[in-house]
Structures are given as C-alpha cells and as structure tokens.
Amino acid sequence: MHIFLLLINFLLLKLTQSKGKYDFGPNQLASNVWYKPKGQLINGHYEHSYSNFTLWPKLRQHLIKNNGSISIQASEIGYMTNDMLMAFRRQNLSIIAVSPAFTQCYDGTSLGLLEFYGQSPSKDNLFCQIFQICDPIDRQDPNGNGWFVTKDGFSFTPDLLNFDERMPNLVSYLDYDKLINRTANPIQWYFPNLSWNDRKAFARIDPCPQAGSNRTANLMSDYVKYILIMKQKFNSTKIPQIQINWNVIEGWEWRDESCLDLLHAKYPNASDFDHAYRYVTEPCHHDSQYLKELVKLLCSINTCPQVVYMDMDLTYITSYSLEVLRLNKQILNKLNISFGINLVDQCVEFDNCVVEILSSQVVLNLDAHSKYPNLTRNQMQELSLMNVLNFLINQTVVDKDTHIAITSWTTWPVEINEAIIESTAGGMAHTANEIFEQILIPNSFAN
C-alpha cells in the first residue's frame, strides 16, 4: 500500500516536473565581422559586458535556477580568455557555442575540418573568404586553429554546439518571377506556351549543385560527417551535446518542387496557381517529415539533439506557422526530444516597430512611435518579445516543457560594455528578466 502511494507520488512528480530550459543569447556580435546589417558591427564583445557578472546578477539567478545557459558565437571565443570562459562555468551556466558555417555550401567533412581544426579545403582560407577574418591581430586566428581556441591560446570545449539551418537554404528552387508574370492581368505564366517541365527548367536555381541530386538526404548526411569530426576533436575532453535550429517558414513549401508539381496539376491556370502558392492553401509539410528523419538519423549515431529550436516566421501567415509548430512539437515529443523556440524580434532592423497580435495574426506595427511615444527602440524589442511569447503560450505552442532561447541576431538592442546593465529597460538582460518575472514564473514554467 505504502509502496503503491509512493509510486503514485513519484509518477506525479515526474509528470509535473518541467523540462523547460532557458537560454540567453545576447547580441554582442562584434566578432561576426562579416555581419553588418546597418553597415557597422553589432555592439561589442563579452569582455567589459556580459563577462562582468556584477552587471546582471538577477538574470544570472534566474538562469541558474532554471538550468540556464548562455550562447556565445563561436567566433567570439577567439576574443575571450580562458579565464573569462571558465567564469561562466563557475557560475553554473552551460555554454552553447553557436557555429556559423553550417549554412554554407561545403560538405559536412569540410565544414567540420574548418570549424574544429581551422583547415580550409585546398589552399584557400575560408575564414578570410567567407568570414572576412584575414590575418587578424586582435583575436586568435581561426585559420589553422578553428573557432575553439581562446585569445590566450587555450583549447575550449563548449557544453553544447548550436547548428544553424542548412536544408532550406541549399535545396534548389524555382525563381517565381521566371515562372509567373505578376504584372500581367490576369496573372500569366511567364512562358504560357511552354510545358510545366520546361518552365520549371527555365526557372530553376540551384544554390549548391555540389550537394548532389539526392539533396535532402545528402544535406542530412552532412550533419553526420560534421559530428564525426566534432567527436574526434573533443574526444579527450567532453563531447559537446548538440542542438539544432529549424526553419518554420512558408519557404519550405515554395522550395518543395514535388509539392509545386501537385499544385500545378491541380491549378494549371496561372492566377489560380498564384493564389494557392501565395496563400499556401495546400501545404505538403514535407519539412516536418525531414525534421523527423534528421532527428532519427542523429539519434542513430548516439547524438540525439538536446533540443530543436524553431526559427519562426510568424508574420506572413500566422496560422500556417502555428500549424507547423504544432506538428513539429508533436513529432519531437514522440521522439522524446525537447522542443524549443528562438524568441527573436521579427522587427529585425526596422527603426520604429513593435510586433503585435491582431486577431490571431502576428503583425509588425511599423508606426510604433504613435502608439508608444515613450518607448526607445530597445524597449520596443522588449515589448515585441513579450507579445510574441504571450501569444505562443496562449496558443499552447509554448508550455512548461518548451525550451526558450531569448536572443537577438540584429542590431537591437544597442548596448555596449557596461550599458548592458540589467537595470536598463530595453537591454537584453532587462528583457530576459521581464520575461522570467512577468511571464515564465507567473505561468509556473520557470522557478
């Protein structure tokens, strides 16, 4: 009897224990010298900002209490000393290194040798060619070393490695302007008299022919090849866990040629086709199947991702994105893999913008000053993230088990060095604290 009750208690405990984990990824992106969306580097480095823990004590507590982590661009490691990195470990924060090369059209082995060992194929220096880091003097040179060597020459092993998207960028697709003449009224095919196959051949663009014809399978096997190099690299220390980012965008449907074949068979008339295409009225959702295949493949080599983060476009057709999010969440749940969202601001580089929800559609309010005259642009981002997170909770996409990465890849918030202090409204640390205190803790998602 007692044992029986204990067992029930144990099960209840198991059931109610949340698996949610929270990651903080500030936009101190100055190490990404190749990325200047407003013509200048984004903010500065971790040195003098987030490596000074006295500037963000409250957020640190929130993260520590919730198995939190901090994500750092892999390119930033060469700007940091070993001591600085170890200080994060001593704070019980795991470190996620965000590696930048996975979007590139090179095979998984080349990318692994590049990022982990600093070896470029043939005599090139891809760090210089792709990432614009040529003979640097202010950082560890990744050429010949890879990203994982600190400024003072120590090899660094991250707890986790974050993989950027690969698949939708590197599959071939049909240039829509070459398929359809949108200036004609009614809309016409660009070549009305050609067959569908000839029209497709005319419009097809392949950003990565080297990846072969069995494209999605080959791109998936790149993950495996890359992971083999990673395991070899960190064999003597501790092999990092991996997490992957996954696109939730209509572009998956638009880049799915077999799905467009079906659409064309059903809607041979150009204007009907255009309507079905534009409004994604008949999605195939092959992307969710690819996600399942990829996760199974990774698990088959004992490298299940710790979490798959959704990179969502919510503003084009919100209902489509919600459907995909639910589908992906269900798939990951069945595979016992955590579902996560990258909570980022879709206002990207707009100067006067807040993300809002209008009758279940996520929209950009591009005249935010009128409605919120007192908000700085940094505070607008804070409001946007809160709006989106509340919406996703309301839609039951986000729950107590969802991992959330509070992060930014854009110019905003603008904050450099000690300006990152968590008491400043609109700062990244302040925003994360608001998310914990106004949303996650009151919903009992976080402790």
Ligand SMILES: *[C@@H]1O[C@H](CO)[C@@H](O)[C@H](O)[C@H]1NC(C)=O
């Ligand atoms: C957080 O980590 C601790 C220590 O590793 C572990 O005991 C606990 O179960 C974890 N909590 C969650 C919510 O994952």
Ligand SMILES: *[C@@H]1O[C@H](CO)[C@@H](O)[C@H](O)[C@H]1NC(C)=O
């Ligand atoms: C950290 O920030 C505090 C508060 O601004 C400042 O007093 C201190 O000098 C900084 N420490 C370092 C090592 O920069």
Ligand SMILES: *[C@@H]1O[C@H](CO)[C@@H](O)[C@H](O)[C@H]1NC(C)=O
């Ligand atoms: C980190 O965790 C260890 C073990 O649980 C604990 O003793 C230590 O106080 C923690 N450090 C901080 C800064 O919270």
Ligand SMILES: *[C@@H]1O[C@H](CO)[C@@H](O)[C@H](O)[C@H]1NC(C)=O
């Ligand atoms: C597209 O349609 C416009 C208006 O009918 C026409 O003037 C133009 O020549 C067409 N363009 C092509 C490439 O067919």
Ligand SMILES: *[C@@H]1O[C@H](CO)[C@@H](O)[C@H](O)[C@H]1NC(C)=O
């Ligand atoms: C397309 O084909 C039709 C019938 O075969 C012909 O009348 C028309 O002139 C052709 N149009 C073009 C633009 O070649």
Ligand SMILES: *[C@@H]1O[C@H](CO)[C@@H](O)[C@H](O)[C@H]1NC(C)=O
């Ligand atoms: C394409 O990839 C799949 C899955 O890996 C494999 O079963 C199939 O044989 C491949 N086809 C070709 C033509 O290589």
Ligand SMILES: *[C@@H]1O[C@H](CO)[C@@H](O)[C@H](O)[C@H]1NC(C)=O
């Ligand atoms: C790690 O190294 C050991 C000993 O050299 C080797 O047996 C093992 O296969 C290696 N593991 C991986 C994942 O490379």
Ligand SMILES: *[C@@H]1O[C@H](CO)[C@@H](O)[C@H](O)[C@H]1NC(C)=O
């Ligand atoms: C396609 O459908 C539109 C709207 O029904 C119609 O106006 C147009 O003539 C059709 N075009 C062709 C080529 O049948």
Ligand SMILES: *[C@@H]1O[C@H](CO)[C@@H](O)[C@H](O)[C@H]1NC(C)=O
């Ligand atoms: C699911 O994953 C958790 C944590 O990773 C593990 O403890 C549990 O045994 C797994 N359950 C199944 C059914 O695989």
Ligand SMILES: *[C@@H]1O[C@H](CO)[C@@H](O)[C@H](O)[C@H]1NC(C)=O
């Ligand atoms: C904006 O700030 C002014 C001056 O501090 C204040 O009077 C006003 O009520 C504020 N407006 C809003 C919408 O909060």
Ligand SMILES: *[C@@H]1O[C@H](CO)[C@@H](O)[C@H](O)[C@H]1NC(C)=O
């Ligand atoms: C979601 O928002 C709607 C409209 O504001 C509200 O009626 C509903 O109760 C909310 N649902 C949840 C689960 O919070």
